[in-house]
Structures are given as structure tokens and as C-alpha cells.
Amino acid sequence: xxxxxxxxxxxxxxxxxxxxxxxxxxxxxxxxxxxxxxxxxxxxxxxxxxxxxxxxxxxxxxxxxxxxxxxxxxxxxxxxxxxxxxxxxxxxxxxxxxxxxxxxxxxxxxxxxxxxxxxxxxxxxxxxxxxxxxxxxxxxxxxxxxxxxxxxxxxxxxxxxxxxxxxxxxxxxxxxxxxxxxxxxxxxxxxxxxxxxxxxxxxxxxxxxxxxxxxxxxxxxxxxxxxxxxxxxxxxxxxxxxxxxxxxxxxxxxxxxxxxxxxxxxxxxxxxxxxxxxxxxxxxxxxxxxxxxxxxxxxxxxxxxxxxxxxxxxxxxxxxxxxxxxxxxxxxxxxxxxxxxxxxxxxxxxxxxxxxxxxxxxxxxx
Numbered sequence: 194x195x196x197x198x199x200x201x202x203x204x205x206x207x208x209x210x211x212x213x214x215x216x217x218x219x220x221x222x223x224x225x226x227x228x229x230x231x232x233x234x235x236x237x238x239x240x241x242x243x244x245x246x247x248x249x250x251x252x253x254x255x256x257x258x259x260x261x262x263x264x265x266x267x268x269x270x271x272x273x274x275x276x277x278x279x280x281x282x283x284x285x286x287x288x289x290x291x292x293x294x295x296x297x298x299x300x301x302x303x304x305x306x307x308x309x310x311x312x313x314x315x316x317x318x319x320x321x322x323x324x325x326x327x328x329x330x331x332x333x334x335x336x337x338x339x340x341x342x343x344x345x346x347x348x349x350x351x352x353x354x355x356x357x358x359x360x361x362x363x364x365x366x367x368x369x370x371x372x373x374x375x376x377x378x379x380x381x382x383x384x385x386x387x388x389x390x391x392x393x394x395x396x397x398x399x400x401x402x403x404x405x406x407x408x409x410x411x412x413x414x415x416x417x418x419x420x421x422x423x424x425x426x427x428x429x430x431x432x433x434x435x436x437x438x439x440x441x442x443x444x445x446x447x448x449x450x451x452x453x454x455x456x457x458x459x460x461x462x463x464x465x466x467x468x469x470x471x472x473x474x475x476x477x478x479x480x481x482x483x484x485x486x487x488x489x490x491x492x493x494x495x496x497x498x499x500x501x502x503x504x505x506x507x508x509x510x511x512x513x514x515x516x517x518x519x520x521x522x523x524x525x526x527x528x529x530x531x532x533x534x535x536x537x538x539x540x541x542x543x544x545x546x547x548x549x550x551x552x553x554x555x556x557x558x559x
Contacts, residue, residue, distance in 0.1 A: 211485040218482025225475045226519065232471065233523040235436045236464040240527060242435050243457055250419065250449045256352020262422045266430045266439060268449040271352030273363065273416035273442075279344050281408075284389070285377040288370060290410035292345040292363045297406050300399040301333040315401055334402050338379075338391075351418055356442075357428035360420060363411055364444050370408035411444065418442040419452040437463065468516070476512040483508060502549035510546045514539050 251262055256271030275291035298317040302324055305312045313331050319341050324333040349356045349363055356363070369387040376384060381392035388396060391404035399405075419441045421430030429438035437460055441452035486496065487504075499507050517539035524532040 211488075214481050214485035218478050218480075218485070221474055221478030222482060225471055225478060229468075229471050229475075229516070229519060230523070232464065232467045233520060236460060237523060237527045239435050239437055239460045240457070242432055243439065243453060243460065246439060247450065247453050250453070252449055256354060258353050258422070258425055263424070265422060266419070267422050267427075268417070268419050268452070269352060269354065269427070270415065270417045270446055271354075273349065273351050273414045273444070274412055275346035276348040276350060277346050279346050281344075283339065284379075284406075286373055286375050288408065288410055288412075290346070290370075290412040291349045291414075292343065292365045293370065293408050293410040294343045294365045295339075295341055295406065295408055297337055297339045297341045297404065299334065299337045300401055300403040300405075302327060302331045302401060304331075315399075317399070317405065338404060339406065351416055351427060351442075353425065354418075354422075354427040355425055356418075357420070357423065357426040359429045359438070359440075360418075360427060361440055361442055363416075363442065365409055366411045366414060366444060367409055368411075370410045372408070414444050415446055416442055416444050417447040417452065419449060419456075468520070472512060472516055475516055476509060479512050479515070480504075480508045499546060499550045501551075501553040502546060503553070506549055507546065510542050510549075514542050514546070517542070 246266055250266050250268050252268045253259070253262075253270075256269040273291055275289070278287040278289050279293055280287045281293075281295060296319060298319050299321070300315055301318050301322045302313050302315050303318070303322050304327055305314065313327070321335070321337060322333050324331060327333075343365060345362055371387055372384045372389060376389070378384060378389065383390050383392075383394075385396060387407055389406040390396065391402075394400075394403035394405065396405065418427060419430075419439065420427040421439075422428075429440040431438045437456070439453075439456055441455050443452065443455075483504075486493070499511075502510075517535050521532045521535045521539065524535065
């Protein structure tokens with residue numbers, strides 16, 4: 194037989210369940226909005242400072258140390274070089290470079306779906322292609338004998354400046370390094386111009402299982418950098434009121450605006466990582482809070498209408514709408530394009546929620 198709870202227990206549940214859900218939901222929501230407020234305050238503060246520093250960067254014609262620029266934000270262009278050579282111990286040779294990337298590739302089969310057919314094509318890959326489900330005559334080796342890797346020298350100079358310990362790593366150029374005569378090749382490997390090749394490998398007619406190794410490096414390249422001058426070092430520039438440093442390096446000739454834009458992009462990326470983390474507790478808190486009102490949805494017409502979209506889509510879309518409107522409020526006096534885009538997204542989600550509710554036509558099972 195089906196057991197039933199005594200009436201007094203139902204009464205207790207009715208009395209205590211809704212207030213507990215309301216209190217717990219409000220606690221989670223208030224905590225989330227507090228953390229969101231702190232996040233957006235940091236983001237807007239960083240944005241304002243970065244925009245202000247765009248006009249205050251000292252642009253040097255030569256990458257030379259000048260005492261009057263000590264502790265200031267400077268932009269320099271010059272020759273980027275490594276002071277000490279880098280060594281690849283597996284092949285026992287040194288590379289005169291600020292940084293290098295050893296690229297190890299194996300010629301392998303890969304499968305592609307096209308019009309419900311499987312097409313096999315062989316090409317060079319830096320990683321193993323799993324061929325367990327391939328045809329018997331399309332099998333790849335299980336491993337690559339060497340690994341790709343990147344290395345940077347401890348001492349890098351840009352003009353007269355040493356790049357400081359907290360400065361970004363030097364970008365690696367796509368320029369191929371000519372394999373030197375001094376290289377000590379493993380047994381069965383040969384040298385062919387810019388490549389080290391496995392036994393019997395023909396670069397013009399490769400076969401599955403062939404291995405080729407190449408080096409890309411950065412040395413004696415023109416580079417542009419943005420940072421703070423500290424003695425003979427170029428360091429990350431940090432304002433005490435900013436939560437991120439100002440810094441950057443790019444190969445080639447650039448202007449300060451290019452590097453500032455990269456800093457602005459980093460600030461935006463960090464903000465969205467934090468926002469995506471905070472949307473989860475916002476959704477949970479809103480879901481708990483609104484569940485307390487489900488027994489009364491017939492008495493609240495607008496609540497009843499939007500619940501037709503389903504409780505999960507309703508709370509999820511409402512969470513995003515509320516969050517986007519909150520971000521809009523925090524940014525509306527800081528920037529122009531950003532808040533307009535956020536408002537457009539919020540309005541689009543409102544329209545989607547309205548469309549889902551109207552399309553459903555009746556309340557789903559909750």
C-alpha cells in the first residue's frame with residue numbers, strides 16, 4: 194500500500210519549506226552579486242587606467258636606457274636577441290636564439306567523414322592519431338620517438354634592455370632553422386636542410402611512420418614591447434589601483450596602441466572567465482528562490498506565463514538576463530560599445546524566453 198504522511202507533517206513542510214528556500218536563495222544571490230560587483234569594479238577600474246595610459250606611454254625612438262624614464266611606462270622597438278645560446282641535449286647542438294620550438298611530426302593516416310563516407314588522408318601531425326577504428330591498411334604507429342618542445346633562454350635583451358623575470362615570454366617566430374653540421378643524429382636519422390629525418394624518409398614522398406624534426410626560432414628579430422623601466426630592466430608595469438599589470442611584446446614593428454589593445458583584451462578575457470564562474474551560483478540561487486513560489490504560480494499571471502517555457506529554461510535565461518543587465522549597469526558610464534552589446538544580448542534573451550513561453554502554450558511538468 195502507498196504510505197501517506199500525516200497531515201501535521203504536510204503543515205510543517207508548508208510552513209517551513211518556502212521561507213527556508215527563500216532565505217537560502219537570497220543568501221546565494223546576495224553573495225553572488227557581491228562577488229560580481231567586486232569583479233566588475235576591478236574590470237572597470239582596469240579599463241579606465243588602460244585607456245588613460247594609452248595617452249601617457251613614453252615612446253622611445255631607440256631602445257636605450259634613459260634615467261628620466263625610471264619607473265615610467267615606456268614603449269620601445271629594437272633588436273631582440275638571446276645572450277646565452279640554447280641547447281638541445283637530445284641532439285647535442287646549440288641554437289643561437291632567444292627562444293626555439295622543436296617540432297616533431299610523424300606522417301600518419303587520419304579519417305574524415307564526407308557524405309556518410311569515410312575518407313582517409315595522410316599528413317604530418319605533431320601528435321598520435323588513434324587508428325584503432327581505421328581499416329587494417331590504414332593503421333598508424335602507436336608512438337612518436339621524440340616530443341615537440343619549446344625553450345627560452347634565461348637572458349633576453351631588447352636593445353639595451355634586459356627583459357625582466359615577470360615579463361611575458363618571447364614569441365617564437367615561424368622561421369625555420371638550418372640544421373647545423375655539428376648535430377649528433379640518433380642511429381638511423383639523417384639531416385636534410387631544415388629537417389632531421391627518420392631512416393629512409395623522403396621529404397618529397399613521405400610514407401606513414403616517417404618522422405621529421407624541425408626547429409623554429411627567434412633571434413635578431415625586430416620586436417616591439419611595452420612595460421615599465423626599472424634600472425636596465427623592462428618589467429611589467431603595475432599601478433597599485435590595477436589588478437592586472439601592463440606589459441606586452443610582439444615581433445615586428447608595432448605601435449603602443451597595438452600592445453595596449455592586447456592588454457585590454459586580456460582584461461576582457463579574465464573578466465569573462467570570472468563571469469562564467471559566477472553565473473553558476475547565480476542560477477542555483479535563483480532556482481532555489483523561485484521554487485518557493487511554484488505553488489502560487491497560478492496567482493501570478495506573468496510568472497505562470499513564463500513558466501510555460503519550462504522551469505529549467507526559465508531560470509537559466511532569467512539568470513543570464515539579470516547578469517547581463519547588472520554588467521550593463523556597471524559599464525554604462527565607462528565605455529560605449531561594451532554596454533550596448535550587453536544590452537542587445539539581454540534583450541535578445543528576453544525575446545527568446547518570451548518566444549519559448551508563447552510557443553509552449555501550456556505549463557510543462559515541473
